[in-house]
Amino acid sequence: MSVVEHLEVADTAEPVRPRRLTSAAGGVRQLGFGGVFGIVGLLTIVIASAVGHYLISVPRTDLNAILQSPSLAHPLGTDFTGRDNLVLVIRGGWDMLELAFVAGLLMSAIALAFGLLGPFAGGVVDRIVVGVTDLWLTVPRFILLLVVASLYRVSSTFALAALIAIFGWPYLARQIRAQALSVRRREHVEAARLLQLRTGHIVLRYLAPAIAPFVVISTITGMTAAIYQQVILAFFGLVPLTDNWGVLFSVAYGQNAIYLPAAAWSMFAPIAAICLLQLCLVLTSRSLEGLFDPRLRARR
Amino acid sequence: MSARDTAKVLEVRDLTVQYRQEDRVVHAVTDLSLALGHGETIALIGESGCGKTTAALAILGMLPAAAKVVSGAVTVTTGGQATDLLHLPPRELRAMRWRHVAYVPQGSISALNPIQTIGRHFVQTAQAHDLSRRDAESRGAELLAAVHLDPDRIWSSYPHELSGGTRQRVVIALAMLLEPEVIVLDEPTTALDVLTQEAVLRTLLELQAATGVSYVAITHDLAVATAMADEVITMYAGRGVEYGTAEQVLDGPLHPYTRGLMLAMPAVDSDLVAEPIGGYPPSLAALPPGCSFQPRCPLAEDRCRVGGAPPLLPVDDRRVACPPSVEQLAATRGPR
Amino acid sequence: MTELLSLTDITKTYRAAKRRIVTAVDGVSLTLGPGEIVCLVGESGSGKSTIGRIVTGLTEPTSGELRFAGRAAGEMKRRELRAHRLGVQMIHQDPYASLNPGLTVAQTLAAPLRRHFGLSKRDAHARVPSLLEDVGLTPPETFAPKYPHELSGGQRQRVVIARSLTVDPKVLVADEAVSMLDVSLRVSVLQKLRGLCEERQLAVLFITHDLAVARQFGRGHSIAVMQRGRLVEHRPTGDLIAGPEHPYTHALLRAARHEGLRALHRSSHTQVEEKHA
Numbered sequence: 001m002s003v004v005e006h007l008e009v010a011d012t013a014e015p016v017r018p019r020r021l022t023s024a025a026g027g028v029r030q031l032g033f034g035g036v037f038g039i040v041g042l043l044t045i046v047i048a049s050a051v052g053h054y055l056i057s058v059p060r061t062d063l064n065a066i067l068q069s070p071s072l073a074h075p076l077g078t079d080f081t082g083r084d085n086l087v088l089v090i091r092g093g094w095d096m097l098e099l100a101f102v103a104g105l106l107m108s109a110i111a112l113a114f115g116l117l118g119p120f121a122g123g124v125v126d127r128i129v130v131g132v133t134d135l136w137l138t139v140p141r142f143i144l145l146l147v148v149a150s151l152y153r154v155s156s157t158f159a160l161a162a163l164i165a166i167f168g169w170p171y172l173a174r175q176i177r178a179q180a181l182s183v184r185r186r187e188h189v190e191a192a193r194l195l196q197l198r199t200g201h202i203v204l205r206y207l208a209p210a211i212a213p214f215v216v217i218s219t220i221t222g223m224t225a226a227i228y229q230q231v232i233l234a235f236f237g238l239v240p241l242t243d244n245w246g247v248l249f250s251v252a253y254g255q256n257a258i259y260l261p262a263a264a265w266s267m268f269a270p271i272a273a274i275c276l277l278q279l280c281l282v283l284t285s286r287s288l289e290g291l292f293d294p295r296l297r298a299r300r
Numbered sequence: 301m302s303a304r305d306t307a308k309v310l311e312v313r314d315l316t317v318q319y320r321q322e323d324r325v326v327h328a329v330t331d332l333s334l335a336l337g338h339g340e341t342i343a344l345i346g347e348s349g350c351g352k353t354t355a356a357l358a359i360l361g362m363l364p365a366a367a368k369v370v371s372g373a374v375t376v377t378t379g380g381q382a383t384d385l386l387h388l389p390p391r392e393l394r395a396m397r398w399r400h401v402a403y404v405p406q407g408s409i410s411a412l413n414p415i416q417t418i419g420r421h422f423v424q425t426a427q428a429h430d431l432s433r434r435d436a437e438s439r440g441a442e443l444l445a446a447v448h449l450d451p452d453r454i455w456s457s458y459p460h461e462l463s464g465g466t467r468q469r470v471v472i473a474l475a476m477l478l479e480p481e482v483i484v485l486d487e488p489t490t491a492l493d494v495l496t497q498e499a500v501l502r503t504l505l506e507l508q509a510a511t512g513v514s515y516v517a518i519t520h521d522l523a524v525a526t527a528m529a530d531e532v533i534t535m536y537a538g539r540g541v542e543y544g545t546a547e548q549v550l551d552g553p554l555h556p557y558t559r560g561l562m563l564a565m566p567a568v569d570s571d572l573v574a575e576p577i578g579g580y581p582p583s584l585a586a587l588p589p590g591c592s593f594q595p596r597c598p599l600a601e602d603r604c605r606v607g608g609a610p611p612l613l614p615v616d617d618r619r620v621a622c623p624p625s626v627e628q629l630a631a632t633r634g635p636r
Numbered sequence: 637m638t639e640l641l642s643l644t645d646i647t648k649t650y651r652a653a654k655r656r657i658v659t660a661v662d663g664v665s666l667t668l669g670p671g672e673i674v675c676l677v678g679e680s681g682s683g684k685s686t687i688g689r690i691v692t693g694l695t696e697p698t699s700g701e702l703r704f705a706g707r708a709a710g711e712m713k714r715r716e717l718r719a720h721r722l723g724v725q726m727i728h729q730d731p732y733a734s735l736n737p738g739l740t741v742a743q744t745l746a747a748p749l750r751r752h753f754g755l756s757k758r759d760a761h762a763r764v765p766s767l768l769e770d771v772g773l774t775p776p777e778t779f780a781p782k783y784p785h786e787l788s789g790g791q792r793q794r795v796v797i798a799r800s801l802t803v804d805p806k807v808l809v810a811d812e813a814v815s816m817l818d819v820s821l822r823v824s825v826l827q828k829l830r831g832l833c834e835e836r837q838l839a840v841l842f843i844t845h846d847l848a849v850a851r852q853f854g855r856g857h858s859i860a861v862m863q864r865g866r867l868v869e870h871r872p873t874g875d876l877i878a879g880p881e882h883p884y885t886h887a888l889l890r891a892a893r894h895e896g897l898r899a900l901h902r903s904s905h906t907q908v909e910e911k912h913a
Binding site: 347348463464493494495496497498501505520521522523526527528560561564565566567568569573574575576577580 | 679680788818819820821822823824826827845846847848849851852855877887888889891892893894901
Binding site for chain 3: 198
C-alpha cells in the first residue's frame with residue numbers, strides 16, 4: 001500500500017505535487033520492471049521477426065543434418081529436414097505477429113462498435129445488439145471456427161485473423177457495454193450532460209478515456225487468445241502453410257519429436273518463442289494500467 | 301476527579317512519526333502525548349492533514365512500513381502489565397490487537413468483506429484469536445443484541461444489504477468481540493444521517509457504561525466530542541495544540557485554532573454566522589517556521605514566527621500551545 | 637415574484653427487486669423564484685436527492701408537473717425544454733467525481749463556453765481567469781493548468797461551482813455540496829456560493845442532511861423538510877428552527893443539538909466511576 005493512502009490529503013495551499021510523465025526516467029519507473037521487460041521483449045521480437053521475414057532467406061534443407069542437437073553451426077539444432085531451427089524460429093515470427101495484431105485489433109473494433117452502439121442508440125437498437133451479442137456468446141464458437149476453417153480453406157493469414165476476430169468479439173463487446181453504461185452514470189459525465197456538451201465531445205473526452213485503457217488491455221488479451229487459437233488450428237492442419245511457430249510446432253509434433261531427444265529441440269524452439277511472445281504481451285498489458293490513469297500515476 | 305488518578309490503560313508519550321519520501325520528509329505526528337483511563341473517552345479533534353489518522357495507526361500498531369517512528373512510546377496496560385506497542389515484534393503485536401486494542405475504521409463499508417456474511421466476519425475474527433466457533437456465535441449474538449440489532453437477521457446478511465447505521469453498529473460489535481480495553485474509533489459518524497448518528501453515539505455510550513471500555517475517538521465533528529469525550533486534544537499540523545477536559549476545551553477554547561474551528565462550525569442553535577479560518581492548513585512536509593498556525597492566526601506576534609513550535613503551557617489543569625493566548629487570559633484575570 | 641421553477645405534486649416511483657414498488661418522492665410541491673433559496677433537508681432515503689435529479693432533468697417524474705417560468709415542461713417543444721434545462725445546473729456532493737480527471741481546470745471551464753457561446757479555444761481560455769477569481773481561486777494562473785487530482789477538495793468544489801456558472805444558469809441545485817469538505821472549509825465555500833447566488837439572483841435548491849448547514853445557508857430564506865418522500869414542513873428558516881411544527885423536524889433538531897447524548901454521557905460516566913470505585 002502506498003504511503004499516500006495513509007496520509008490525509010489536506011486542504012492545503014500546496015496540494016499533492018503534480019507527477020507528470022515528463023522524463024523518460026519517470027516513465028520507465030512508472031512501467032516497472034515487468035513493463036520494461038515486456039515492451040523491450042516485444043520490440044525485440046518484432047524487429048527480429050521483421051529481419052527474418054525480409055532479410056533472411058528460407059533455410060535450406062540438408063538431409064545430412066537431420067534432427068541434430070544444438071551445436072555451433074546450429075545453435076538450436078535442426079528439424080526433420082535438416083533446416084536450422086534458429087533461422088526457422090526467427091522467420092516464423094512475422095506471420096504470428098501479423099495474425100496476433102490483426103486479430104486483436106479487428107476483434108476490438110467489432111467489439112467497440114457493438115458495445116457502444118447499444119448504450120448510445122438505446123431502445124430497440126440496444127435490445128437487438130444485446131440479443132445478437134448474447135446469441136453469439138452462447139454458440140460454441142471455437143468448434144464453429146474449426147468447422148468453418150475446415151470447410152473453407154483459409155488462404156491467407158489475414159483471412160484467418162479476420163475469422164478469429166469474428167468468432168471472438170462478443171465477450172469483449174459485453175464488457176465494453178458494461179463499462180460504457182457505468183461510465184455514463186458517473187458524476188462528471190452527468191455534469192457534462194447537464195451542461196449539454198456535444199455528444200461527440202462527451203464520447204471523445206469523457207467516455208473514451210474511461211474505457212480506452214480497458215480496450216487496450218483487452219486488445220492485448222485478444223491477441224494472446226488469437227495466438228493460442230491459431231496454434232490449435234495449426235494442429236488440425238487448418239492453417240495456411242507458412243512456417244510460423246504454430247505450424248512448426250504441429251509439424252514437429254507430427255514427426256514424433258517428443259520421442260526423440262534431439263528432435264525435441266525442433267519442437268521446443270517454436271514453443272519457447274510462442275511463450276515468450278505471450279509473456280511479453282501480458283507483461284506489457286499489466287504495466288499499461290498505471291500509465292492510463294493519472295491518479296494511479298501519483299500513487300506510484 | 302477520581303477517574304484521573306486510577307491507572308491509565310493507554311499512554312502515549314512524545315510520539316513522533318515521520319514518513320520519509322524520496323525528496324521530502326512528512327512530519328505526520330510530532331510530540332503527541334495522551335493518557336487514557338479506564339472507561340474514559342479521549343477525542344482527537346482535527347481536520348484532514350492534521351496527523352490524527354497516523355496517530356491512531358500508531359496506537360494500533362498498524363503503521364505502514366514507510367512510516368518511521370522517530371521517538372516516543374505507546375503503552376497499553378492490561379492486567380497489570382504494561383506493553384510498549386511500538387517495539388513489539390509482529391506476532392505479539394497481532395495478539396495484542398483486537399484482544400486489547402480494537403479498531404472501528406472510517407467508512408464501515410470498506411471495513412467489511414463484501415462477499416462474506418456478517419456472521420462469517422465474527423467467526424473469522426474469533427478464530428484468528430483462538431476462539432471456538434461456538435464461542436464466536438454466542439458472543440456475536442450477544443454483542444449484536446447489545447448494539448440493538450437483531451442477531452438472526454444480521455448474522456446471515458451481507459454488508460451491502462445493510463444500511464450505513466446498521467453497518468456501523470456491526471463494526472462496533474466486531475470491535476468488542478474480544479473485550480478489548482481500548483477501542484480506537486475513526487470518524488464514527490461520518491456519512492451517517494443525524495438521527496442515525498445519534499443512535500450510534502448512544503450505542504457507544506451504552507457499551508462504555510456496561511463494559512468500562514475506553515475510547516480514542518478521532519473526529520473532525522465537534523458534536524461527537526461534545527457527546528462522548530471526557531478529554532479533548534486539538535490537533536493541528538501533527539501536534540497536539542490544546543489539551544483539556546471536554547467542558548474546558550469545548551465550552552471555553554483557548555487555542556486560536558480551536559476557537560477558529562468552533563466559530564467555523566455552523567450550529568443549529570446559534571444565531572452567529574459561522575466564520576471561516578482564513579488560509580489553508582500547511583502541508584506536513586513544508587511546515588512554516590515557529591508555530592504552525594501562525595500564518596492564519598489572529599493573535600500571531602513576531603515571536604510566533606520564529607524558532608520552533610511553541611511549548612505546551614499549563615493553564616489551570618489544561619495545556620495550550622500558545623503563549624499569546626495564555627498571557628491574554630492571565631491579563632483578563634487580573635493580577636493575583 | 638415570477639416563479640422560475642415550480643414543482644406540483646411530483647411523484648417518483650420505481651420498481652425494485654422482487655416486484656416491490658418503491659416510492660422515492662410522494663406528492664411534493666415547491667416553487668423557486670429568482671434569488672430564492674430553499675434548503676431541502678432530510679435523511680438518506682427521504683427523496684431529497686431524487687427531487688434534485690428531477691429538477692435538473694436527470695430523472696423523469698412518474699407523475700406531477702414541472703414548470704419552467706410558468707410553462708409546463710410537458711407542453712414545450714424539445715428545443716425550448718433544452719434551453720430551460722440548461723438554465724438549471726447541479727453541484728454534486730463529490731467534487732472529485734464531478735470533474736473529468738483527464739481535463740485541466742482550464743479545459744473543464746472552457747468546454748461549455750465554447751459549446752454555448754461559440755468562442756474559439758483562445759477566447760474561451762481567456763475567460764477562465766476571471767471565472768476562477770469569481771469563485772475565490774486566486775491567483776488563477778496557478779489553478780488553471782492543474783488536473784483535478786492536483787487540487788484539494790475545497791478547491792475542486794470551487795471549480796465545480798465555476799463550471800456550473802459558465803452557462804449563466806437561473807437555478808442551482810446543490811446536492812450535499814459541502815458534505816465531503818473539511819469542516820472549517822465548508823463555511824468559506826458556503827459563503828462564496830451564497831454570495832454568488834445573491835449577486836446573480838439565482839434560485840437555489842440546497843439539499844443537505846445537516847440542519848446546521850441548512851440554517852447557515854438558508855438564513856433569511858426557507859427550509860423544507862422531507863421524510864420518506866413527503867414534504868412534511870416548509871417554513872422560513874428562523875421560524876422552523878425556533879419552533880418546529882412537525883414531530884420529525886422536532887426529532888431532527890433534537891438530534892442536531894445532541895441534547896440527549898450529553899446527559900447520557902454524564903450519567904454513564906457516573907456509572908463507570910461507581911463500578912470501578
